[in-house]
Amino acid sequence: MKHSRKEVTIVVDGKKMVCPEGESLLKVAQANGVFIPALCYFDHVDPPLGTCRVCTVKVKGKYTAGCQVKAQEGLEVEVMSPELLDHRKAVVEMLFTEGNHICPLCEKSGKCVLQALGYEMGMDTPRFTFTFPGREIDYKPKHIIMEHHRCIQCKRCVEEVFTDDGKPVFYFQQRGKETVVAVDYEQEARLTYEQAHRAMEICPVGTILLKEDTIDTPGYRKYDKMPISAVSPAVEATLAAPRTESAPEVKKKTVATVSLAGCFGCHMSMLDMDLNLLDLIQLVTFNRSPFTDIKQFTTRCDIGLIEGGCCSDENVEVLRKFRENCEILVSVGACAINGNLPALRNWMPLEQTMEEAYLQSATSDETAVIPHHEDLPKILDKVYPCHEVVKIDYFIPGCPPGADHIYKVVQNLLFGTKFNVPYEEFKYD
């Protein structure tokens, strides 16, 4: 029996919206140009999963998960207040720091909902401490690989993936921050290719990967050019709000740069500024920097650009020197911000890493030792994001960040000009 539902009017941030009674708030808002983020929500699952909590809104002054709210006559919802925007962003940030998200080497990058929400919300400054949990990758299933480092425990796969005869394939095990998705290998092997493919698709992040196939057509990156909120164009992207600094001064400024545990890619990106570099040269002098080959600070600098995190005592020492000698320090690129690729060793004991590298490598023989000498840098127990060692004033995400992006930030910081990072330039990979 199907009968058309009653029309009701709800009010979202003071704006009236007409919709069928009982319709999901997420859908109504979306259709009316208000974007409420969601990670675990499924249109057809009722009651909703309600696990990710990136959708918090306020109804009658009470915080509640937006995905749980159904349209009723007179419903009033608050969505876009600064407080709620910040709370939702915080929950997204928690997910990034709780797992190991190294976007530049992730198959899902560009199509990942978590990443897209990071862009949407302008997540550039790390708020929480990266935990680098020791998780493992499960290669045992027949069709899929479980890249647990990226799992956000949204429970979609648990509730949504079944064999033809209705047997579940995924289950939660453990509890609290130990919670992990376990695969029933027997049932997983009975999935068809299409079913396994769908499992990969419904995973909002890059945890469930197909062995037989890559994620999608190479180069197809859904959220690269268009924000996840783009379906609701009326929404102003909250991303990278313009920053204003104090009044511009037209004195020539001094800049220092360094590459710590990075690949020099960020420096290459700086060189990539093309003609802008010429402009910049008019405005700044470079002091200690690989560009100038000046190895020690000869003067106090206005701004220090740091590429790479800290993996050795030498990195720490250099970073501290930078902090002492620069007014403003900027973490440039993913490695400086969250350790990134070098931090791939963070979830193993140092011993294992060193043995793997020096004692068990293809070229090592029985005389091999772990190198150590007073002239050699000593290796830290893990790779530290720069802001965990010294205070960092600004962050430029990207691996590497685009030349234009770096140029704009530097220009802004030095001369207080306003800028907006266009969506396409704000990336984690």
Place this chain on the structure above:
Amino acid sequence: MQKERMYLLDHLWDCQNARGYLSDEDVVQVSSAFGLSPVDVEGVISFYHFFQRKPAGKYTIYLNNSILSRFHGFEEVKAAFERETGALTGSTDQTGTFGLFETSCIGLSDREPAALINFQPFTNLTPEKVHYIIQELKSGTAPAALADAIEEQVQYKPEGDKAILFREFEPGIVLNRLRDFSPDQVIAQIKESGLSGRGGAFFPTGLKWELCRKAKGRKKYIVCNADEGEPGTFKDRALLNLMPQLLLEGMIVAGYAVGAQEGIIYLRAEYTWLLPKLNEELKIYRKKGFLRHRIPELNNYKFDIRVQLGAGAYICGEETSLLESLEGKRGEPRLKTFFPTEKGFLGKPTVVNNVETLCAAARILELGVERFEKLGTPSSTGTKLLSIAGDCKRPGLYEIEWGMRVGELLEMCGAENPGFIQMSGPSGELISAEEKDRVISCDDIRCGGSVMIFHAGRDLFTILYNFSAFFTHESCGLCTPCRAGNPQLLHLLEKVIRGQATAGDVSKMQQWSAIVKHNSRCGLGQTAPNTLEQAIHKFPQLFQDRLVQEDRFNQEFDLEKALRNYNQLTHEA
């Protein structure tokens, strides 16, 4: 025949009791008996911390690590256990005789440090006592023969004949009174009495019963919440221990009122030692014809009660987690789309009530609405059971009239130079000794039962850390803010304790507390940062004293420590 999933926990307990742990074969056998995937069963097992997947010793020792235990000798007792048994905490000794583990509050706060050995209670532990216990166990004495008898210390009840709960109980008397009333009349009386839930949420009990009575469906359930997991509380234990009959009659009353056929007592595994007593009473009640038989005087009403043992998870005190657990699943809280009175156990209308609520309801029928309603304040009628423990001369049970001032309470229990008082447990409210005029009632301090008293010399940060670690450990992990946010708060607290935090870190703690509270899915996450927030608000100076100046270097980063691994490695090499 395939077993019903709701008996999964029982079955796992049977296997574990037989072997001391759950072996791979057990998992395979249980899975096929229930027609479940072994991966599913592992998911259930790993949710509950009393289920062991590795040998856990012929004698499995669970030492309580709650704050009261910590302040009364936990470290020495733990060291004594390690020394005497040869087991390191978290494992067994080499012979596999003893397994030593820590656990959250076990409901023996008035006699800490306390431990469970094969689920028998051992209280007021000292290194000497530990030595004696382990010697005896080694020489073959059974834990049950060595365990301490838990005698309840009722320290206070309203004078005269005003006590509601702590008074003589004559089994059967409530059922006699029940004959005079129709189910609707019972509900009307409970409503009139103003009784509200004693498990901490204070939902009006009469209304809850009415909703369930009116809910569609022939099959209905009464569930007694005897999970009592909030650290510091032991008032439900006392009721179960002293007058289990009162609870059974309360459940029959509730069942009769809503038209339920079955009652289930969800008993926390920490109270396994109370199980024989409960089962004995159930037997007697069945024999007397009060349970499992038609009662002609009650319109042939028939009701039965069984006990379901939990398996170690604080979250299972939350009513919807409890229902999931009863169904043999992981105790993950449901979304509040339906009240349990509409869709509860197995999707059927269900009343979930706390032990004390059901006992009070029975008393209301026995003593009459008026006796109950006259007590307390207009907004909070009747009496409330408090379990008081910590730095006071007279720990134990207090049946107070609602409306008592905090000052009176402190005096009564002989609080010694109180500095901090934790009302309603870690999820409740931290108050200072100055707040003597605060009132225990639904208008001010809605106390669920736990009262922990800390003298002024106690370190606030040890308390905060213990609470935060508790919530981090007990988070079910289903939602992001609680699962990922509580460890972040814990980390900042560590920073404060190590003297590396700045004023900025404290304001972060405030902001993050709000984020965890406002975005979490269930009551656990929504209340977990309460005490921390209040501590920052009420004792700013204590924080101030621990902070370092904000500077351009992160004090937390310790180069020497970060190099320790490498130095060790290369020295060995």
